Amino acid sequence: MDHLKFHTDKLRASGLRPTKQRLAISKILFNRKETFHFTIDQLKKIAEKNIKKKISVATLYNTVHAFEKKGYLKEISLKGNKTFFDTNTRSHHHFYDEETSQLTDIKNENISISNLPKAPNGKKIRDIEVTIKVASNNQKQKNLV
Amino acid sequence: MDHLKFHTDKLRASGLRPTKQRLAISKILFNRKETFHFTIDQLKKIAEKNIKKKISVATLYNTVHAFEKKGYLKEISLKGNKTFFDTNTRSHHHFYDEETSQLTDIKNENISISNLPKAPNGKKIRDIEVTIKVASNNQKQKNLV
DNA sequence: ATGCAGTTTATAATGATTCTAAACTATAAG
DNA sequence: CTTATAGTTTAGAATCATTATAAACTGCAT
Ligand SMILES: [Mn+2]
Ligand SMILES: [Mn+2]
Ligand SMILES: [Zn+2]
Ligand SMILES: [Zn+2]
Numbered sequence: 001m002d003h004l005k006f007h008t009d010k011l012r013a014s015g016l017r018p019t020k021q022r023l024a025i026s027k028i029l030f031n032r033k034e035t036f037h038f039t040i041d042q043l044k045k046i047a048e049k050n051i052k053k054k055i056s057v058a059t060l061y062n063t064v065h066a067f068e069k070k071g072y073l074k075e076i077s078l079k080g081n082k083t084f085f086d087t088n089t090r091s092h093h094h095f096y097d098e099e100t101s102q103l104t105d106i107k108n109e110n111i112s113i114s115n116l117p118k119a120p121n122g123k124k125i126r127d128i129e130v131t132i133k134v135a136s137n138n139q140k141q142k143n144l145v
Numbered sequence: 146m147d148h149l150k151f152h153t154d155k156l157r158a159s160g161l162r163p164t165k166q167r168l169a170i171s172k173i174l175f176n177r178k179e180t181f182h183f184t185i186d187q188l189k190k191i192a193e194k195n196i197k198k199k200i201s202v203a204t205l206y207n208t209v210h211a212f213e214k215k216g217y218l219k220e221i222s223l224k225g226n227k228t229f230f231d232t233n234t235r236s237h238h239h240f241y242d243e244e245t246s247q248l249t250d251i252k253n254e255n256i257s258i259s260n261l262p263k264a265p266n267g268k269k270i271r272d273i274e275v276t277i278k279v280a281s282n283n284q285k286q287k288n289l290v
Numbered sequence: 291a292t293g294c295a296g297t298t299t300a301t302a303a304t305g306a307t308t309c310t311a312a313a314c315t316a317t318a319a320g
Numbered sequence: 321c322t323t324a325t326a327g328t329t330t331a332g333a334a335t336c337a338t339t340a341t342a343a344a345c346t347g348c349a350t
Contacts, residue, residue, distance in 0.1 A: 016327095016328095017315085017316055017317080017326095017327065017328070018316085019315075019316075019327090019328065019329080020315095021328085021329070022328090039306095040306080040307085041306085055329085055330095056329065056330045056331070057306095057307090057330095057331095058307095058308085058309090058329070058330060058331080058332095059328080059329055059330070061306095061307065061308075062328080062329080075224050076224070077222050077223050077224045077276060078222050079220050079221070079222045079228070081226070081228075081305075081306065081337075081338075082305095082306070083224070083226075083306085083307085095264060095265055095268070097265070097268060102265075104265055106262055110260065110262045111258060111259075111260060111261060111262070112257075112258065112259045112260040113256060113257065113258055113275070114256075114257045114259070115255065115256060115257040116256060116277070117251055117255045117256070119240060119277070119279045120240055120242070120247075120249055120279065122281065122282060123240070123242060123279035123280060123281065123282070124279060124280060124281070124282045125277055125278070125279055126278045126279060126280045127277075127278040128275065128276070128277050128278070129275070129276045129277075129278070130258070130273065130274070130275050130276075131222060131273070131274045131275075131276070132261070132264070132270055132272075132273050132274075133270070133271045133272040133273070133274070134264045134265065134268035134269060134270055134271060135268060135269060135271045136267065136268065136269070137267060137268070137269045161296095161297095162295095162296060162297070162346085162347055162348080163347085164296090164297065164298080164346075164347075165346095166297085166298070167297090184337095185337080185338085186337085200298085200299095201298065201299045201300070202299095202337095202338090203298070203299060203300080203301090203339085203340090204297080204298055204299070206337095206338070206339075207297080207298080226306075226307075226336075226337065227336095227337070228337085228338085
């Protein structure tokens with residue numbers, strides 16, 4: 001694997017030992033052209049399929065949170081009980097299909113937001129997240145004024 | 146209480162019996178001028194303060210979900226383990242202060258969104274949710290380009 | 291007043307996530 | 321190449337939010 005050294009170096013540079021588990025998870029998460037949106041449970045299923053030796057759920061949680069803390073993953077705001085993560089750590093937006101829980105990235109430059117009201121008392125805007133909920137063509141649309 | 150008959154009628158009209166518990170919760174949730182954003186846990190604490198006879202958590206969940214199903218509440222998309230509800234059931238947006246978990250409504254007409262990319266394959270836009278994260282003035286801002 | 295479907299409740303069950311503490315391992319030093 | 325050790329993994333327990341269960345209760349039609 002050609003990515004191996006890359007992942008090893010990246011982990012070491014972040015102060016994380018390049019263990020078998022972290023390298024295997026890195027491979028699943030980051031050897032992709034497209035953004036990957038996932039829950040721990042989905043990651044677990046993929047790991048079970050692709051890795052001979054089982055990775056414990058504790059390690060999946062530990063690793064995902066370590067990667068998040070180092071800035072290689074970010075958490076996404078969605079309804080529901082499970083936490084979603086995103087390999088795209090840039091500020092960006094999403095299409096969200098609630099029927100399939102499928103997320104699709106929208107680059108910030110592909111949406112224009114204007115006329116922002118001013119932030120509350122002594123607060124400053126840090127980030128803007130737009131979520132566009134989509135559904136099959138036969139559903140009813142809300143009043144978007 | 147002058148709102149009592151209003152809540153009683155509203156519940157009956159929705160096919161929900163106006164029980165003591167539902168009326169007490171309605172009073173907490175809907176006797177307000179401003180939008181109320183809350184978790185079940187926050188609602189529980191308010192109920193404990195304001196209602197002599199304890200309302201069980203099961204009833205809090207049942208009632209909130211009944212109100213949601215009838216269209217009097219809606220669930221909000223946020224990070225974290227707890228579910229947030231909103232007494233403003235219109236399509237609208239939020240300022241979100243992650244430090245305090247405080248939400249503030251922004252009316253749809255107070256934000257302009259343009260240049261939307263087209264929705265994925267055979268999907269139609271149903272709703273747009275903008276969340277503007279704010280923080281104390283001393284924090285660093287993300288690159289919003 | 292009676293009957294009963296709808297509702298509430300305590301409690302158990304579930305599901306996601308975090309904690310614990312013992313076993314394991316990457317790696318720095320000798 | 322050993323050895324020592326801090327960092328890591330792991331199974332399982334613990335915790336937290338939410339949902340299910342099923343028995344007791346109550347609003348309301350008759
Ligand atoms: Mn996290
Ligand atoms: Mn709900
Ligand atoms: Zn994304
Ligand atoms: Zn709101």
